[in-house]
Amino acid sequence: MNKLPARAETEKIARLLDRDPGEFAFLAELPADDVRRLRELTVAALFDNAPDMLDRIARATKLVPAGVAAAISQKALGPRLAAAVAGRLEPSRAADIIDKLPVAFTAESCAHLDPRRIPSIVAGLDEGLLVRVSVALAERGDHLTMGRFVAHLPDSVLDRVLPQVSDEVVLRTGYALDSPQHLPHIVELMGDDRLERVVASAADGLWPEALAIASSVTGEQRIRIATLAAHRPPDQLDSLVRTVADQDLWEALLPLVAVLPDEDRRTVAALPALSDAEVLTGLVPAVVATGLWAQFLPLFDLLPEDSRKTVADAAGTLPDADLDALAREVDKRDLWELVLPLVELMDDPAKERILTLPAFQDRAGQP
Template identity: 35%
Template sequence: MGDLASRLEVAKLARQLGVDQGGLAFLTDRSPAELKDLRTVAAHALFSRNEDRVTRLAALSRMLPVPITAKIAEHALGPMLSARVAAVLDPREAARLAGRLDPDFLARLAVSLDPGRVAPIVRGLPDDLVVGVGRRLLRAGEHLTLGRFVSVVSVDVALAVVEGASGHDLLQVALFTDEPSSLEAIVRRLPDDLLGEIIRAADADGAYDAAVGLLLSLSPESCARLVAQVGIVSAGAREAIVEAVAEHDVWPAVLPALHVVDAPVLAALVNVPSTLDVAAVDRVVEHARELDLAPVLVQLVLGFDDDHLDVLRESDRLRDPALQEWLITHAGVSGRLVIPVLESLGLR
């Protein structure tokens, strides 16, 4: 799944450098961790450039009344330079100044802010101002900017910003969220119907890789809630999602979630054309063994239809005596249930 994560990191870097994302496409073969480190280095370099001049502007702003400073920021400095100045202001001074700025200008300014540098300022602003600016960014399609600020604001503020947002908007903001723990805290508060809208949006946009990438950022509990919504989309969409899971080998993130998914949803997920491949089945079995998820593997086998059971008969991994012994011992059900199933498949 590193390819998707790397593309997202490149998109963030392109925004940071003010260049077209296509010009940095050569970086997508680097790991997400390497690209995140590069973003940190670039942010430091950009901030250090002309730092003395920015610091002098900040010092000058302290000598002027706040209303005048606000007018200078809006009409002379512009959003990009104002963002640089904000990063060196005292958080309390910056918060007072922000209260005098037009919210539309603040939204344009936010695009150029480094969340790590201005977090104390954002946390000192009134919630209604932050929500208002966030909703302006959402209407402008600034998903990347919103994603970068998710870890800076409270969960209540983040939820207020996306209240009434489309599934497409929710998916894009989630993908660009830097901190998985912050995303997890928000998803835990989202109702199931909104999670369903995210899956529908992924289907409508053909963004199956994105949906699978989102699963990687969530806890098994939240992942299970999202996976449970896959049952609401068409069979073609389910196939595309499972195909993306298999292509990017995201089974280690998905398998723990399947333990709490209802049997009908599980059956709808596993009985798709891409799981009619014995190599794909063996890969799932191998992951289940590595993660010690014998009960999940039993659920998968019991959920397969006749065509998929025929594929299981060809599985070398399920035929392995050591794996069968592990499965019988750790399945959480009587071995008398597992053994007949294996025998009926001609695997034992």
């Protein structure tokens, strides 16, 4: 299970409830789809039972010009209440009022808007205003709110916004995107040069965000991101592996390593982090938990001899059930050629345990 989408969803729930994300850290261990559904239920609970007062205010705004309603929003309501009222208005009316508000006030209000109302309101706003509000959100560092809006912005707006925001903003917003299925299109809009700069910026403490984006794309885009990361200076690439080890994000990294050309995979295998016994010992249970043996074994084959021995020793201490699951996965994917060197490096008691496992016995009985 890739933990990063669930982590992002947990941060969004914390924002909705105006609480510290640490209070909900336990949610990040759950399947992302379940946490996403919880976020949707949270949105419904927060916005569907709004006080009748909001409807009365919304009706009152229809009686005055949009400019007057905008002035009332600023002076009497404030960003939070103004956003709540906007969620009760017809989208066209909300757009008319927003058009009269200062960009800074609108950007602050966006954080409090019912997320389900965003598509219809965005559709009624001038593209120039959408650009200005998007840039203002970036300047505020409000990536979670940007993540709600980006998927609903037309390409013509994104083409104008992307050059005006930093690479860090692109990474943080991509990680927080409410609709990750739109990431491949956004990556395409960025172009190769910008994508290279964005990946390079991940070395400044943003590797998890980059991994989240890479996990949401496939095919040539995933290979491109993986290759760009592999071509970073060795110290930066080593920091990626150590970040993954510290945060137990192997399920996000190993599929990327698996798509690398052999030369780049050798570069990864030679990193100091992958000669660190503590890192390697933690890697084995992660591979067991995620079932990513097919992605890991080609990397194992390229590790230095001492590192391979450390991995083999750690694998040899796994419970029988985990070893049997390994053997069955290897058999299913026909990875025996890759796993046998791992078994050969184990001590004799571990080898004996493996050879008596049901999966090995089953294979031995095959013609």
